[in-house]
Amino acid sequence: MTRVGLVGxxxxxxxxxxxxxxxxxxxxxxxxxxxxxxxxxQEPARVVGRxxxxxxxxxxxxxxxxxxxxxxxxxxxxxxxxxxxxxAVLVVHTTGSPHTVEAIAARGVQVVDAPVxxxxxxxxxxxxxxxxxxxxxxxxxxxxxxxxxGDPVLHVGPLGAGQRVKLVNNTxxxxxxxxxxxxxxxxxxxxxxxxxxLDALTHGSASSRALAGAVRRGSVAEFARATAEFLxxxxxxxxAVAAELGADLGxxxxxxxxxxxxxxxxxxxxxx
Numbered sequence: 599m600t601r602v603g604l605v606g607x608x609x610x611x612x613x614x615x616x617x618x619x620x621x622x623x624x625x626x627x628x629x630x631x632x633x634x635x636x637x638x639x640q641e642p643a644r645v646v647g648r649x650x651x652x653x654x655x656x657x658x659x660x661x662x663x664x665x666x667x668x669x670x671x672x673x674x675x676x677x678x679x680x681x682x683x684x685x686a687v688l689v690v691h692t693t694g695s696p697h698t699v700e701a702i703a704a705r706g707v708q709v710v711d712a713p714v715x716x717x718x719x720x721x722x723x724x725x726x727x728x729x730x731x732x733x734x735x736x737x738x739x740x741x742x743x744x745x746x747x748g749d750p751v752l753h754v755g756p757l758g759a760g761q762r763v764k765l766v767n768n769t770x771x772x773x774x775x776x777x778x779x780x781x782x783x784x785x786x787x788x789x790x791x792x793x794x795x796l797d798a799l800t801h802g803s804a805s806s807r808a809l810a811g812a813v814r815r816g817s818v819a820e821f822a823r824a825t826a827e828f829l830x831x832x833x834x835x836x837x838a839v840a841a842e843l844g845a846d847l848g849x850x851x852x853x854x855x856x857x858x859x860x861x862x863x864x865x866x867x868x869x870x
Contacts, residue, residue, distance in 0.1 A: 599624050600743055603652035605672055606662035607638055610691070610714070613721040614662065615643045617747040628652050653681035658743050659688050665831060666694025673702045682707060687740050691728075693765070693832050695839060696758030699731070703757055708736050711757060712744060713764035721747045728752060729767070731760030765839065768832045769850055774808035775825070776853030778818045792817055822857055829857070 602618055604611055604627045611627070618625050619642035627643045628651075629635040638645050646652060649672065653659055659682065661672055669692050672678060679702070682688065686708070690699050693713040703709045710732035720726045728748040730737055737753050744751045754763045778796075781804075785795045796813050799805065808821075815821040833854055840847055847854070 601655055601657045602626070602743055603656040603659040604628065604643070604662065605649065605652055605659070605678070606664075606692075607634070607641070607643075608662070608664075609718050610721055611660075611662040612638075612641065613718050614660065614747050615641050617721065617724060618743065619643065621746040623743060623746065626652055626656065648677075650677040650681040653678050653683075653686070655683060656686050657683075658740050659686065660691060660743075661688065662691040664692065666692065666698055666835065668692070669694055669698055670701075673698075674705070679705055679707050687736055689740055689744070693768070693828075693835070694761060695835055696731075696761040697839075699761065700758055708733075709757060710736055710740055711760040712748075712751075713760055714748075715764070715767060725749050729754050729760040729763040731755055731762075732757050762839075765832065765836045768829060769836050769847070769854065771808055772829055772833055772857040773850050773853035774806050774857075775812075775818065775822055776856030778808060778812055779822070779856045782818050 600623045602623045602625050604615060604625060607615060607627045607629065615625050615627055625643035626646055627638060627641070628649060629638050629645045630647055635645055659678070661669055663669060663672060669690055673688065687710060688702060688707050689710045689712050690702070691712055691714055696711070699709050699711040710730060712728045712730045715727040715729070716725070724747055726748045728744055728751045730744070730751060730753045733756065741751055754760055782792050782795065785792065793816060796809065796818070800809055800813055811825070812818045812821040815824055837847070
């Protein structure tokens with residue numbers, strides 16, 4: 599049995615708790631407020647009230663909060679790292695800057711970055727996609743835990759590579775939304791209604807996950823609004839990291855602007 603700590607038992611973290619318990623792992627989860635403790639009371643995990651308690655005696659600690667800033671607060675501005683036993687591994691599921699996991703590792707902690715693609719139903723079914731960055735031996739040690747809810751678990755390179763792959767993934771996803779926005783405008787100019795146009799495209803070579811989402815929502819604009827909370831945050835990180843490293847977004851930059859509706863919120867709520 600692996601002893602697993604979890605910080606961030608929200609819409610993604612709670613089904614992770616259930617999957618991990620079903621796989622035979624011992625789970626300890628953070629709940630600071632009375633409301634959170636009540637919500638987690640029926641989950642198959644030990645509920646604790648302090649960050650240090652999550653790390654005490656843990657083999658693996660999962661961090662699944664909303665934003666990169668929250669990761670930094672949890673991991674760099676708290677007692678969590680000091681409480682980790684020698685040999686414990688910290689897994690960061692939150693999408694953010696690769697520099698954050700590198701800063702955590704600089705504290706002498708074994709770290710794996712494993713941003714996710716999918717949602718709560720994928721966690722519950724054990725089919726969440728994980729883009730994993732880290733040393734070979736460290737990733738091998740945490741893989742049995744990650745396989746509790748992740749499939750595929752893709753080891754994409756050294757520490758920070760998982761975040762970089764996820765940022766590229768979301769850039770392509772957003773660019774596809776931008777292309778769809780231009781495509782539906784072209785369709786309107788050709789006298790086509792948007793809904794039958796989108797449905798028809800799903801049966802042709804233009805099909806994509808972004809297109810399928812637009813069909814479910816009924817329009818490209820509605821799907822863009824539905825995804826803007828998490829996608830806007832991730833795209834801000836993409837732009838910042840690209841500028842810092844001197845990378846060129848090229849034609850993608852225009853598509854990213856087209857994909858984000860005006861006035862849309864930019865706080866994280868999920869992941870494509």
